[in-house]
Amino acid sequence: MISVTMTVNGKPVSGAVEGRTLLVDFLRETAGLTGTHVGCDTSQCGACTIHVNGRAVKSCTMLAVEADGAEIATIEGMATPDGSLGVIQAAFKEHHGLQCGFCTPGMVMSAASLLAENKNPSEAEIREYLEGNICRCTGYHNIVKAIQAAAAQLG
Amino acid sequence: MPADGGIGASTRRREDVRFLTGKGQYTDDINIRGQAYVHFLRSDIAHGKINNIDISDAENMPGVIRIFTSKDFEGVGGVPCGWQVTDRFGQPMQEPKHPVLAEGKVRHVGEPIAAVVAETREQARDAAEAIIVDIEDLPAVIDMKAALADGATKVHDDLTSNLCFDWGFVEENREAVDEAIRNAHHVTTLELKNNRLVANPMEPRVAIGDYDAARDEHTLYTTSQNPHVIRLLMGAFVLGIPENKLRVIAPDVGGGFGTKIFHYQEEAFCTFAAKAVNRPVKWTSSRSEAFISDAHGRDHVTKIELALDENGKFLAVRTDTYANMGAYLSTFAPSVPTWLHGTLMAGNYTTPLVYVNVKAVFTNTVPVDAYRGAGRPEATFQLERVIDKAARELGIDPIELRRRNFIQPDQFPYATPVALEYDTGNYQATMDKLVEIADIKGFAARKAESESRGKKRGLGIAHYIEACGIAPSNLVGQLGARAGLYESATVRVTATGSIAVMTGSHSHGQGHETTFPQVVAEMIGIDPGQVDIVHGDTSKVPMGMGTYGSRSIAVGGSAIVRATEKIIAKAKKIAAHLLEASDEDIELKDGQFTVKGTDKSVAWGDVCLAAYVPHNYPLEDLEPGLEETAFYDPANFVYPAGAYACEVEVDPETGKVEIMSFCAADDFGNIINPMIVEGQVHGGLAQGIGQALLEHCVYDENGQLVSGSYMDYAMPRADDLPSFTTDTSCQTPCTHNPLGVKGCGEAGAIGAPPAVVNAVVDALYDMGVTHIDMPLSPSRVWSAIQAAK
8 A cells, every 4th residue: 555645625635555545435435525536447438537737637547646746626625715606616506507417517627627728718729628528418619608707707 | 496507407417526526326236245146047049848957067166155946936927017908809918927947948148047046156057057958949930920830839838829819909990090091191101110228337246135033124225216116016916015115216216128127036035035044145247148138119010191182281190019028017017008009099180080009929939028119109109210211102202291280289288089088289380490400501512512422411310209297097007017117206305494405306317316306495495415315225205106208207207296295385484474475475485484574584495494493382272393295297208209210321332321410499388497408408309310210229139138238239439429419498397297397208219210210311312212220330231222223
């Protein structure tokens, strides 16, 4: 077992892991943050998307040991400090950008990453950026609307 | 009506906050102290005889608690089938045993052979790799027609053949239909395939078994659309556990689309193993496992003939379908190609004669069962495709040909020749609305513009009807269902006037926690925030048949209405006592009980308090408390219908299809929450377009699943789809349920595939292309163009 420590949503988290332990499993099982989901085993679906040192990463593509010392942000850290929904989260609610909710954490994390890179994305740019996040419920229509609305609000 | 948030309001969803903050509780998020983990060793061949399973090395691997094989399940039942179809000759279908772990033979890739229970997930997986299975390969039967050939290898040695049943409907019409087709002015014939799909809810299946030895009580946490059905099937037919000793919980469930209706072996295994090892036992499916163990959908091969007179009136429809059952009968599999398919072959039209033949076939593939739409997409696809082909052959506009044959608004209720009675509808209205929102008149100009860029543009129309809100119990009983299909609701009012509604419907994305309170709040005239929904737990909800077949609001919602009506009736009696008036004189409006024609009133909250603090209460006539249960069994199916238009551009050089627009004009009757209904349509359209353009579950001739991951199975992604134009303003309310509602969950998946294929064929018709089987991948489209040259 290997000891790892990382900062998750601003708090230090440590644990002993096997070399083969995926970062997503460390977050779900050691850190107890079950908002990050596992929807596939080929790094296709994006349900496990988190931010590692500020960049959107599919946490099933990294080993926990690779994240030793990293700054991690997950869906649990996306609300405002008073606990209310952040702008992107609120836009998903307002525009019905989620149904079963399983892909939603990954979608929100990808959307946040997109809007950090591109403050005013076109519909085509949003759709292209979300290529690595699969949603089976919404047909993406309202996810696109939500991200456009969040972009407008964030200016 | 409340100021806002009642029936008709696009109330934002209350469940969203937990899903948006990572606080949802899906089954895999549940961990029970002391739990062990399961890994299933699954067959990697399609068909074989198991000579020996050697677990001696594996048993000694680190962390292994126990390894199970079929020997441990002697005396345990198979996973049952919930629907018995009777064939054309009056005989019951052939029904093989579906064991929890493979017995003697493996019959599809993915069938569980053994299961390791270990301290960790990794240790269970490592030990499974050390199990040595001696299997003798047998020839696999994959193609349905080959499976029915004389001398074909049998999937089940104890059955007479691979034919599950040969079903005819309506059998008495067979000769009349043959004769009508023989004598018709014109007959259009189309042979097509309805491609095999994998439902792929984003949350893979999970099961956790927990056993309390002190109380002899079992709990199963599972990713199910209908926990009570699982309790009944697993308790009564597989494990022999009385229902009072078995609790099934389906917490937040990450999508279902049909494939989480069924009772699966893994659920029975985890429940059984938890007692056997006296530890909680957890199994989490990987996506790769999901592809080889979740029931698949569709997979029909069909020939359809449509007979028309010289005016384009439909005279008769005859179809012959081969329906793949896979290796075993999944829970509702036999109902899908029969009663959920044959009864829809009249469509929206006045066709007087219909005959449907279905041969259901066992093959060495994963079981096939209901997937969003279940039978109705297969019916709609062939009908709307053959109508389109007939229109082209006869030189009639496809919209006009449909209009000539529509059941007219004054013909309802309309009895079809295939056993349904449509209560309401107005198909001319939905078609009119479509023509408007899709700007059909502007198509020629758009086509010319596309052609100027070297692209072929096509317009595809489809008009669907579906029978959903499943279903009247006495009817489905006659048709072979081994269950009733009512729904239950308990409305429990507290002393302070808040309400908990226990519903047998189950939400896995549909937003019941938001819409159901809208209904109750509207009826009483209180704030929806006072109403909470409880679902997904057999210990909390009296009974439930669950959510599928677009039945939640039509059947589950109606049960809630009936229970709330009982609450209101009792509350009026209490109010009458408090107001010293007679029951009949009490009116309820905006949460106030008023004596008719006076200003004497008492508030909802005061009546509730009186019910639980009955100091001033008619105790001699009325029990204290305010809680009522209702079971609602629908009188008929509900019949949503809609007109869809798809416009595509096809690149004739590459065969790539791009959807330029997709418009949907649906009639869902009354609507509780328009925002949620629109979202349901979007999701259905995405799955329908996915079927038409992208998705394909493919086996090779040896029964290996070629498309076994998201690397190979093309799920629709954001950049594969357009934004949609939807309209639900055409509303012919259902006449037989109290809300006047029809279902909306499956519509898009039913109507979209023929619209897309009709559009592509329209684009390429002048090049000689008359049909392409789904999915319309660039290579298939390109090949069709080349073949037509």
